Amino acid sequence: MSDNFTALRSLRRDHDLPPETVDASLERAWLRFETAARATTVRTGGTAPARTAPPVRWLRRSRPALLTGAALVVASGLVATGVGVTHWGSPESAAAATLHEAAAAAAADRTPAGAYTKVVESELSMVSATSDGEHYDEGYLEPTTTITWVPADVSATWIRETRSGEPTKFFGGAAARKAASDDGATEPSAPVRERGVSGDFAVGELGGERAGRLGASDIADLPRDPHALVRRIEAAPRAVDTTDELHVFDTISGLLRTGLVPADLRATMYEALATLPDVVVTEEQVSLDGRRGTAIGLPHWSRTEQHDVIIDAADGTYVGERSIQTRRIGSIPAGTVIDSVTVRVTPVDDQP
Structure with a gap:
């Protein structure tokens, strides 16, 4: 994890990103990692909740949440959201x-x-x-x-x-x-x-x-x-x-x-x-x-x-x-x- 933080700080120097932006984003990423890790620990050894079939009725479509696993949370925290999405990557x-x-x-x-x-x-x-x-x-x-x-x-x-x-x-x-x-x-x-x-x-x-x-x-x-x-x-x-x-x-x-x-x-x-x-x-x-x-x-x-x-x-x-x-x-x-x-x-x- 420390190697990833070092890489991000190096990227800040290369792209002239504000230090406070990087530090805040790193903190968010670390908090997400800890949260995901704790959730994974709690789930280990447990049993999955029983699925219930949807009722026989119609419903309006609603937007789904984007779900991610612990590993993906870490990856998105350090890449997609690590330095704030405003500073990463090159859009099409x-x-x-x-x-x-x-x-x-x-x-x-x-x-x-x-x-x-x-x-x-x-x-x-x-x-x-x-x-x-x-x-x-x-x-x-x-x-x-x-x-x-x-x-x-x-x-x-x-x-x-x-x-x-x-x-x-x-x-x-x-x-x-x-x-x-x-x-x-x-x-x-x-x-x-x-x-x-x-x-x-x-x-x-x-x-x-x-x-x-x-x-x-x-x-x-x-x-x-x-x-x-x-x-x-x-x-x-x-x-x-x-x-x-x-x-x-x-x-x-x-x-x-x-x-x-x-x-x-x-x-x-x-x-x-x-x-x-x-x-x-x-x-x-x-x-x-x-x-x-x-x-x-x-x-x-x-x-x-x-x-x-x-x-x-x-x-x-x-x-x-x-x-x-x-x-x-x-x-x-x-x-x-x-x-x-x-x-x-x-x-x-x-x-x-």
């Missing part, structure tokens, strides 16, 4: 160039602000179903439109209107169609309107922040320097065993999706993404809900999914995001876009 040139171009365009954005921000999310997401009570091997795609009016003072009352549409595509047979019927997805639905102080709605992507997680209320105070922003994100709570790189990518993706990130911070976020060692252009031109952009992602976001953010490099606009299933699961083939969302932002003077 196409990804870095696209992000730099988008950052420059975003920094030049002079869109006027309004008393409120109207955020329109158009989403198409997979609702999963099980045909055998154990495997979620069928599903259907359901469109949802969410309109949120956010006051300039985000601690004031937000208004949100949500409308779901009928399924656009089924994967599988009876289980998927029964799930849609049980959920009422096959019948026209009236829009649901909610009010929430500080955006604290009952459910949903926008508002209702988890304690300690970075969200809309933190946006105003986030650093406008990409390296400082990455360090701030790294210090925030995260899912268990999530790498720094994945944590930074997902946090920035989530904040961009709010539609509330001002132009200067959006530029900083693009520059921060450009520093991630494994970020790549996954597709040069993507069309989402009639809007086009470049897909930027991490190739190993999870074992079964690829997650991308879509940006228009020409004007620095955040178009949206998507998740693609990378291997066949039951009736859902590899390459299926299991979730996509476009975000349109407009300054307005009033709430409805």
Whole structure:
């Protein structure tokens, strides 16, 4: 372990990295190593918990945590996250160039602000179903439109209107169609309107922040320097065993999706993404809900999914995001876009 620390400090000298950055990262890596080692010791000689079969019901897809073993924790602590992901590796040139171009365009954005921000999310997401009570091997795609009016003072009352549409595509047979019927997805639905102080709605992507997680209320105070922003994100709570790189990518993706990130911070976020060692252009031109952009992602976001953010490099606009299933699961083939969302932002003077 001491040899690895020495190598990292030598790398700092070669790349002129700040000593405090290296020392802090080494400390994080060491703490992760100790935690992983203790967990491995506790597990040794024990018995694995019994597996329980999933209930016979449908559920919405949720993003999986990236799990790692003790050895991988050590490796990621000393390599992928050892000196802060902002200083390691060379991202794919196409990804870095696209992000730099988008950052420059975003920094030049002079869109006027309004008393409120109207955020329109158009989403198409997979609702999963099980045909055998154990495997979620069928599903259907359901469109949802969410309109949120956010006051300039985000601690004031937000208004949100949500409308779901009928399924656009089924994967599988009876289980998927029964799930849609049980959920009422096959019948026209009236829009649901909610009010929430500080955006604290009952459910949903926008508002209702988890304690300690970075969200809309933190946006105003986030650093406008990409390296400082990455360090701030790294210090925030995260899912268990999530790498720094994945944590930074997902946090920035989530904040961009709010539609509330001002132009200067959006530029900083693009520059921060450009520093991630494994970020790549996954597709040069993507069309989402009639809007086009470049897909930027991490190739190993999870074992079964690829997650991308879509940006228009020409004007620095955040178009949206998507998740693609990378291997066949039951009736859902590899390459299926299991979730996509476009975000349109407009300054307005009033709430409805």
